[in-house]
Structure formats: C-alpha cells, structure tokens
Amino acid sequence: MPRTSRRALGALAASAAAVLALSACSSSTGGESSSGGDVTLSYAIWDENQKPAMEDIAAAFEKENPNVTIDIQVTPYKEYFTKLQTAATGGSAADVFWMNGPNFQLYASNGQLAPLDDAGVDAADYPQGLIDLYTFDGKLYGAPKDFDTVALWYNKALFDAAGVEYPSAGWTWDDFIAAAAALTDPAAGQFGVAASQYGQENFYNSIAQAGGEVISADGTESGYGSPEALAGIELWTDLIEAGSSPTAQQMTDTNPEDFFLSGKVAMFQNGSWAAIAYGDNAEIADSVDVAPLPEGPEGNQSVIHGVGNVANAKSAHVAEAKAFAAFASGEEAAKIQAETGTVIPAFNGTQQAWVDALPQYELQVYIDALETAVPYPVSKNTSAWTSIESEVLSQVWSGAVAPKEGLKDLAEQMQAALDAEQE
Structure with a gap:
C-alpha cells in the first residue's frame, strides 16, 4: 500500500520543527511509580463514532492489566478543548486524553503532559512527521494515534x-x-x-x-x-x-x-x-x-493531520496513564481501529486494513492524498x-x-x- 510520502512528511516535520524551536518550559511528570492496587483511568475523547473502537482498545489493555479499568469520556469536539482547558487549569483533566496539533504545544509547554519516551513508544513505528508534531523541547509527549486527509x-x-x-x-x-x-x-x-x-x-x-x-x-x-x-x-x-x-x-x-x-x-x-x-x-x-x-x-x-494520545502529567496514576497512552497508539490498537474502519491508524503497516474494512467506498483516495499532502497550519x-x-x-x-x-x-x-x- 502507499506509504506516507517523504514530501508530505517533510512538510509536516518542517512545520513542527519550526514551532518546536521556540523556547518553552519543560513539563513535570510528577510521581511515576505504579500504585500497585486497583486503578481507574479516565480517557477523554471527542468522537462518539470512535467510542466502540476505543472500548475495544480499552478492553484489550484491561485484559493485559487486570488491575486497571478505563473510563471513556466523550465530549463533542466543539466543547472539547474548552472543557479540557478548564479541567487542566483546575487539576482535574482526564488521566489520558486525545490531543491535536494546534493545541499540543500549549499543553506541553505548560507542564500538563507527561513525556512518553520511556513508555515503550518506538518512533520508528510511526510517520516521522507525526512524531515531530508531538515532540516538544526534545521529548515525545504524544503517541500518534491516527492520521487523516x-x-x-x-x-x-x-x-x-x-x-x-x-x-x-x-x-x-x-x-x-x-x-x-x-x-x-x-x-x-x-x-x-x-x-x-x-x-x-x-x-x-x-x-x-x-x-x-x-x-x-x-x-x-x-x-x-x-x-x-x-x-x-x-x-x-x-x-x-x-x-x-x-x-x-x-x-x-x-x-x-x-x-x-x-x-x-x-x-x-x-x-x-x-x-x-x-x-x-x-x-x-x-x-x-x-x-x-x-x-x-x-x-x-489535502491537509494532513493526526490525533495523539497524551498522558496527564498531574495524574494520580502517571505510570498507568503513560502505559495506556502508549498502548492506545500501539500495533494492537491500530489494528482494531483499522479493521473496524474507524480511522486511518498511524502505526506503520496497518493502514491497508482500514481501506479494506469498508470496501463499498473508494477509501484508497485518502491514502493516495498523502503524496501531495500539506501540513495542518499551526504555530506556538x-x-x-x-x-x-x-x-x-x-x-x-x-x-x-x-x-x-x-x-x-x-x-x-x-x-x-x-x-x-x-x-
């Protein structure tokens, strides 16, 4: 299947690298140790259509981590970032939540996100442009979940x-x-x-x-x-x-x-x-x-963009939050998203299953659009x-x-x- 083109990814990387060069403060991850007992992690998303796939992903994580329960919270996109900003300011943001490119740098620079470099996220598994998009001050704060054209x-x-x-x-x-x-x-x-x-x-x-x-x-x-x-x-x-x-x-x-x-x-x-x-x-x-x-x-x-899973640096369960953010963007989660036709997963090598999931539509046009795609416009x-x-x-x-x-x-x-x- 067609892969993300060097031209498209180069454009994304250039856009991200430019804004990442701006000075900003580093985030603090707080306590990283596992709580050891039963844990409920809140997971904030903005698309009701994706909830079934997110539930399957949560169930797969819970099977591997029987002491953890994932509570999925859906807020319509129109209100999502307003609600998130209020919650983050008050210290009550979800443990793990979706992030997008336009808002990422504000949250990363304000110490709201925990770095995921040590959470098992391998940058080689994702288009470099998306890794760059969710990197700030040399640290990866967002695990690429999907991309869209x-x-x-x-x-x-x-x-x-x-x-x-x-x-x-x-x-x-x-x-x-x-x-x-x-x-x-x-x-x-x-x-x-x-x-x-x-x-x-x-x-x-x-x-x-x-x-x-x-x-x-x-x-x-x-x-x-x-x-x-x-x-x-x-x-x-x-x-x-x-x-x-x-x-x-x-x-x-x-x-x-x-x-x-x-x-x-x-x-x-x-x-x-x-x-x-x-x-x-x-x-x-x-x-x-x-x-x-x-x-x-x-x-x-076409514009290209991608959602990232991020962990709340202020979570009472940072270790578990980071582990779930990484898992929700990993290969198993990507296959769930692709095979259900939910979104185009960011994990390399899993995109064709998304095209095949809804054969009644010419979805290959979305993958082909990567060849000349341009980055979503962002700044600090x-x-x-x-x-x-x-x-x-x-x-x-x-x-x-x-x-x-x-x-x-x-x-x-x-x-x-x-x-x-x-x-």
Whole structure:
C-alpha cells in the first residue's frame, strides 16, 4: 500500500520543527511509580463514532492489566478543548486524553503532559512527521494515534437524477463548480455543495491548491495576504453567491453536514474520519461514495493531520496513564481501529486494513492524498489567530465583507498575533 510520502512528511516535520524551536518550559511528570492496587483511568475523547473502537482498545489493555479499568469520556469536539482547558487549569483533566496539533504545544509547554519516551513508544513505528508534531523541547509527549486527509464525498443518487458524471481523479475546480450548479435545484431545496466555513475540510485545502499557504513553514508569517489565498477563499464564497450552496446563515442554522446527510446537498468535503459514520448511517450508506479533491491551479492537495494520545502529567496514576497512552497508539490498537474502519491508524503497516474494512467506498483516495499532502497550519499559540480567522471569515462568508478586504484585515491581525508569539 502507499506509504506516507517523504514530501508530505517533510512538510509536516518542517512545520513542527519550526514551532518546536521556540523556547518553552519543560513539563513535570510528577510521581511515576505504579500504585500497585486497583486503578481507574479516565480517557477523554471527542468522537462518539470512535467510542466502540476505543472500548475495544480499552478492553484489550484491561485484559493485559487486570488491575486497571478505563473510563471513556466523550465530549463533542466543539466543547472539547474548552472543557479540557478548564479541567487542566483546575487539576482535574482526564488521566489520558486525545490531543491535536494546534493545541499540543500549549499543553506541553505548560507542564500538563507527561513525556512518553520511556513508555515503550518506538518512533520508528510511526510517520516521522507525526512524531515531530508531538515532540516538544526534545521529548515525545504524544503517541500518534491516527492520521487523516480530506476527500470529496458525493451522493450518487442525486448525481444520477441530475445526469451528472461522478467526481473522479483529474476533476478540476471548474468541473466542481459546474457540477455544483447542475446539481442545484432551488425548487426542491437542493444544493450542489455545502461551501461551509471549515478550514481543514475546505479552505485550507483550496488555498494550497491555488499555490498559497495559511501560514509559513516556520509558523511566523501569515499567508492570507496573497492572491493565492484569496483564490482559495473565493472558490467557496463564489459557490454561495452563485446559489450552488446554502447561505452562511443557513449553514449556521443547520449543521452543513446535515444537509448532506439528509440528501439536500450533493457534495461535501470531509476527512477520513467520516467513512465509518457514513457507513453506519442507514439513510445514506448505500447512496454515497468518495473521490479525490478537485484540482486547483497547483494541484489537489489535502491537509494532513493526526490525533495523539497524551498522558496527564498531574495524574494520580502517571505510570498507568503513560502505559495506556502508549498502548492506545500501539500495533494492537491500530489494528482494531483499522479493521473496524474507524480511522486511518498511524502505526506503520496497518493502514491497508482500514481501506479494506469498508470496501463499498473508494477509501484508497485518502491514502493516495498523502503524496501531495500539506501540513495542518499551526504555530506556538494557534488558537490566538484561529479565533481571529473565524471571526473575520464569518463576515466574508456572510457577504458582509468582500473577500479581498476581509483577507487583508485577517492577514494583518493574524500577523500581529504571530509577532506576539515571538516576544
């Protein structure tokens, strides 16, 4: 099977290495000795669709460690990091929890995470770019759990009814736009695409496809002031203006994905994590499939990212927490994730089982996307500028501010935030 390309991993590594060069304090691991008695570890995750696989992983760990019980706690992603920040500040964060690239450095630099270098995590078992992503100040704090890319899901029934050919490799932005228009039926309340204000799923990809970048490789300069970034944003705002997508207000009132799930939108870009959810959804399971992203002026690049399992440095059971974080990202756990079609596991050599788990879908497109993938944009304090990004772009998506004007404002505000990180 295709492996993560040197180009994709090199980009991830460069992005991570640049921000890791910034100075920060080391974390303290506290007591590392095993408690010896019965232990309950809380495990915080954000995806209900992945809970069954996490339960299987927990059961496998409990079988090997009969004195340990894993309590899985699911918080929707929208509230996850707000809740985590509050819990971490108050000293009540879960013993083991999911982490992502944009938030990792803040937690690692504030001493909230226990290093996993001595927990049995072998860096050679994972794509180097993900190891770099979860390394801070020379120590590994996150065990790579999975990775994800983005592709184009489509409703075959709506395509067939409109007489439009299915998306395929080599599809261009022009093909995408034309299909969206042809699949739109105002009388039926049907749209060609949901042009949502989603970064990872939509405009981070299109900006790269236009030849631009959201942030420089060293994490110090905004890329939003470029013509390429403007083209990547206008791909989506033009679709809304043309009526081929629900309006920003409609996508605020109703989750954009719900339009797709209810058959009111024909195309929806989504990450590889969506495969199991769609396969389990009786309403759409047999009527959807997935294709590569359409090609822009410079290609059809997808953003690549990955979740990491981390251990709470302040846990009362640090040794057990570190052991479970390592196990939940190990080979046995990876096989569980792959064979159930849950996510693409990060553990090398286990990804093909994920593709094979849901043969009704062309999931190979997610693996193939690694060849030209670009890193998820991060900096030392990513949330400082993504909040600005969300606020400014919401005005652009609504039509209250022209894209060119909005991106000029965004570039200036984001640069100020990035400059503040260097002080």
